[in-house]
Amino acid sequence: MEYLSLITTSLIAILLLYGVGRLSFSIWLKPKWQERLLKHQGIRGRPYKLLVGDMKEFIKQITEAWSKPINLTHQIVPRVDPFTVDNVQKYGKISFCWTGTRPRLIIKDSELMKEVLANKQGHFQKPPLSPLILILSRGLTTLEGEQWSKRRRMINPAFHLEKLKGMIPVFTVSCGQMIEQWKEMASLQSGCEIDVGPELQKLTADAISRTAFGSSYEEGKKIFELQKELITLTLETMQSLYIPGFRFIPTKKNQRRKKLDNDIKSMLRKAIQRKEHGMRTGQERADDLLGMLLLHNNQDTLLKNASGAGGRLTIEDIIEECKQFYLAGQETTSSMLTWAIIVLALHPEWQEKAREEVLQACSSKKPDFKAISHLKIVTMILYEVLRSYPPVIALYQHTNKETKIKEISLPAGVDITLPMLLINHDPELWGDDAEEFKPERFSQGVSKASKDQLAFFPVWLGSKDLHWPKFCHARS
Numbered sequence: 001m002e003y004l005s006l007i008t009t010s011l012i013a014i015l016l017l018y019g020v021g022r023l024s025f026s027i028w029l030k031p032k033w034q035e036r037l038l039k040h041q042g043i044r045g046r047p048y049k050l051l052v053g054d055m056k057e058f059i060k061q062i063t064e065a066w067s068k069p070i071n072l073t074h075q076i077v078p079r080v081d082p083f084t085v086d087n088v089q090k091y092g093k094i095s096f097c098w099t100g101t102r103p104r105l106i107i108k109d110s111e112l113m114k115e116v117l118a119n120k121q122g123h124f125q126k127p128p129l130s131p132l133i134l135i136l137s138r139g140l141t142t143l144e145g146e147q148w149s150k151r152r153r154m155i156n157p158a159f160h161l162e163k164l165k166g167m168i169p170v171f172t173v174s175c176g177q178m179i180e181q182w183k184e185m186a187s188l189q190s191g192c193e194i195d196v197g198p199e200l201q202k203l204t205a206d207a208i209s210r211t212a213f214g215s216s217y218e219e220g221k222k223i224f225e226l227q228k229e230l231i232t233l234t235l236e237t238m239q240s241l242y243i244p245g246f247r248f249i250p251t252k253k254n255q256r257r258k259k260l261d262n263d264i265k266s267m268l269r270k271a272i273q274r275k276e277h278g279m280r281t282g283q284e285r286a287d288d289l290l291g292m293l294l295l296h297n298n299q300d301t302l303l304k305n306a307s308g309a310g311g312r313l314t315i316e317d318i319i320e321e322c323k324q325f326y327l328a329g330q331e332t333t334s335s336m337l338t339w340a341i342i343v344l345a346l347h348p349e350w351q352e353k354a355r356e357e358v359l360q361a362c363s364s365k366k367p368d369f370k371a372i373s374h375l376k377i378v379t380m381i382l383y384e385v386l387r388s389y390p391p392v393i394a395l396y397q398h399t400n401k402e403t404k405i406k407e408i409s410l411p412a413g414v415d416i417t418l419p420m421l422l423i424n425h426d427p428e429l430w431g432d433d434a435e436e437f438k439p440e441r442f443s444q445g446v447s448k449a450s451k452d453q454l455a456f457f458p459v460w461l462g463s464k465d466l467h468w469p470k471f472c473h474a475r476s
Contacts, residue, residue, distance in 0.1 A: 027051055027101050034103045034411060038096055041408060043105070045096030046087070053098030058083045059239055072346060074388050075435045077425050081393055084419050094408070099127075100242070104415040107405070110429065110454045113418045115405050116397055123403035127396050127415050132237045132247055135261050136230065139324030154313055155321065158292035165369040166287065167211045172366050174207040197338050204334040205326075212325040213271055214288040220326075223267050227326055230260040268322045272315060289325060293318065332391040339389040340382065343437050350439060353377050380439040383446065387430075387456060388437060393421040395457075420457040429455040 031048045038045065046054055065082040078085050084106060087097050093108040107113055116124060125144045134142060140151050157163075178199065185192050209220035233253055247254055276294055278284025286295045297313045313321075344351040357377045358367075365371075397416040404410070427434045429450045430441070447453045 031101050031103065034414065037411060038103065043094055043096060044091040046098060048098055051101065053100045055100065061086060074437055076389070077421055081419065081421055084417065084422060088422065099415055102413060102415050104417055105410065106417045106419060108419055108422050110423055110452050112405055113423070114454045116416060116418060123399060123401055124397040125400045127398040130242045132242065133234055135257060136234055137320055137323040137327050139320045141324065141328065154297060155293065157296045158289050163292060168367065168369050168372065170210045171207050174203055174210060178203045196341050200337045201330065201334045204330045208325060208330055212289040214284070214291065223264060223326060226260050226264050230257065233257050264323065265319055268319045269315065272318055272322070290322065293321065335391040336385055340385045343385060347437055350381060354381055380442040383442045384437060384439040387424045390420050390424060394419045423455060423457055
């Protein structure tokens with residue numbers, strides 16, 4: 001009996017020692033080894049702090065920057081991304097900081113950024129996301145490897161350029177309705193003030209509802225409201241240390257997040273089932289994104305069955321892609337359009353040039369793809385807005401195996417930040433007028449707009465999920 005007790009005690013002790021060893025390696029030994037490896041190559045950065053990394057300093061700098069009023073200038077970088085600016089100023093263009101126990105390498109060099117984005121050996125992937133963030137969507141942009149390739153191949157036909165061209169009349173309807181509403185508001189009184197931010201969010205939401213689901217904003221309004229609340233709760237979690245398993249504790253916010261997610265899924269499931277039934281009975285057309293996705297999914301299934309292979313998108317897969325329709329499509333476009341209106345109000349000379357070009361290209365008819373393709377000045381303005389106010393301020397990668405970027409050797413497990421906002425405002429690349437609004441810098445195209453042909457990083461140049469950027473660009 002004593003012998004059995006001794007064996008049990010020994011096993012428990014061994015397991016405890018193993019657990020302590022694994023924990024020590026994860027939270028201290030591995031980060032310190034990675035830190036030494038980076039410093040040995042001459043890369044400077046912030047010292048590692050146990051478990052929390054630089055989270056406290058990040059929140060402190062963001063809170064301080066956002067507490068101050070902002071002037072009507074284009075010098076937004078220190079306010080929008082103060083932590084990265086501070087890190088680069090203190091430690092250099094290639095420097096590092098810490099996301100919890102993981103080192104984050106900041107690369108503010110257009111050549112090296114291109115090297116990372118062009119890598120096809122599978123050395124880089126998206127950083128590991130906590131389940132609290134993945135609740136927003138587990139669509140294409142969160143997948144990797146074979147899963148990503150398969151899903152992208154199945155979704156791509158719905159985003160073919162010819163299909164996007166056919167959606168322009170739908171975008172025109174949404175824009176026309178918003179303008180009529182503005183005219184009506186102005187006619188009721190001698191003058192009125194309109195907050196364009198919420199109005200343009202509503203516009204892009206309406207355009208998504210029409211092109212993605214064949215409905216209007218009012219019909220999809222509840223989904224947008226629920227998703228907006230879920231985004232707010234998710235952003236709160238991103239400012240605190242993630243504790244594995246914490247999401248299962250029935251706190252008030254955890255329960256609310258779960259209910260919002262279930263409600264969104266339930267509403268989308270009903271919309272998908274209604275669409276499928278309508279397409280089978282001929283009551284629904286397949287000319288919106290959801291219809292085309294379902295149509296190509298069914299065609300792909302028939303081809304796979306004929307060849308003896310299986311595989312199709314399940315209804316859960318389609319729900320996640322629909323969540324992404326709403327999530328990725330709205331915020332990026334509404335942000336760009338809001339800034340476009342602000343800068344045109346600040347620079348009326350460009351407003352006049354754009355108006356004259358639109359009237360000349362479209363005359364009295366509604367815009368179509370051919371007319372839009374001739375809007376050179378409008379394109380220059382949108383490019384300059386994307387340069388100055390990119391909807392996504394940085395791209396994030398993660399080394400899933402040991403790799404090299406030029407002469408820099410990186411072990412597996414390193415996060416990488418490609419700070420597009422900082423690159424887009426860098427005087428070394430754009431000249432002394434980098435902080436000024438000058439659409440004419442794009443008059444000869446993107447490649448000649450800066451001193452480095454690789455310096456312009458709008459959101460879609462760094463995305464391998466190119467169907468969404470094409471959709472957003474066509475809509476803008």
